[in-house]
Amino acid sequence: MMSVRERARKAFQATRALGLPDQEVTPVLEHLLKLFNNNWDLIESEDYRALIDAYFELKENKGEDNRKNVVGDYGESSRLPKRLCLQDSEDQASPTKGSARQILSPEEHGKPSSVNLQQGATFLNKKDSSSSGCSNSCKKPQQQPVTCEKNRPLHIINDITKGTENVKISLVGEIGKQELPKFTYMRDNIIYQDAYVHISLARVADEDCCSGCSGDCLSVSIPCACAHETGGEFAYTTDGQLRDKFLKACISMKQDPEGHDSVYCQDCPLERLKNEYRPEKCKGHLVRKFIKECWRKCGCNMQCGNRVVQRGITCKLQVFWTREGKGWGVKTLQDLPKGTFVCEYVGEILTNTELFERNLKGSGNEKHTYPVTLDADWGSERVLKDEEALCLDATFCGNVARFINHRCFDANLIDIPVEVETPDRHYYHLALFTTRDVRASEELTWDYGIDFNDDEHPIKAFKCCCRSAFCRDVKR
16 A cells, blocks of 8 residues: 555646646645545546546646635535545545545655656546536446536646647646547757748858857856847846847837838738739738847857847646637746747747748638748848748647747737848747736636738638637727
């Protein structure tokens, strides 16, 4: 028979695999043991289903600004979270018990370890119920002591990145008839077919890199050549966040584009897609602020403070099923300070023509992510060839950013162009940074920049469900 310490250790292993903090899980586990009369079998059943349900039920009941103590939310009553249902009191007796006070503290848990989920996902099917709720008269099926109010499976994927990112990104949620997303996870953008992306050291001029630097460029008093793009000072602080002045300027452009400069193509690729023979005049493209990061031709090392985006994701993130009709979403599992790099928007690099043709060939039943047009520097050239007018589409291949939902105007993330490998700006990285302090368990959103009134745009808008007070979808 396993000791209480060993059972607690295994419970924390299961919750760590989902990115749940030990200090938040501990009081939930202690409370469930008290309610279950120290019956560990009920906790361990269905791969710790009761513990995971209770944790997320508590998170859902907390308002964004009402972050009370975990135990205080449960109180001293014997009420279970609404998703759980106790068996009859005689069914709760078990020879395998342990005191709730004997649970390990987070400091005693040891190093995190992974949980072996079958083929990366665990499907926990809930027992059928004849009503929308549960009662204490529920019959006890073998090895299924916890029932739920709806007959929907819980899907858990330990790591959707398959080890390609610096951190694991889990997926969890009751999804009903919704299937798990079908796509190929990629850490980096990849060319689909015709897109022209020329990456070579020869194209990076000496004046556009800092070959004479060493170590960390942010540690020297005089900024190197890579800082010229941001006015002679780096966009990042020594803590790895965006400088407040730079971030405010980017937010201002996003929220009030008409108050900032735009450039106009002589032959706009978007207008060509609408009417190849008689395209209308370009409606303008916002002159975006760029971040220029150091790269391979620079003398600094990979830990240089001006290499934030290229080092990849370091935040603890989780994909979850939203309840507002938005489908899948992304939440942070840790507090994120203002200006923190969260992730890059990764997808297939397509020409605008390829994207247009891909949408035409579709049956109309496919679920698409909203593509991103890389038009931040289109106005710098008189005529832009089709293979140079690029966009990113994460429908079939992409990273966690494909799940981040849109929110009009006041999203907590902002997209900023980042130049890394190539000096021309037909292609660049699109990085997502926090616009404010974001608390753990808060959903991450960003403004896609959609004009919901442009019915002729090659990329069709969707019905907005952001619920922002500043929502631009007036047709809603």
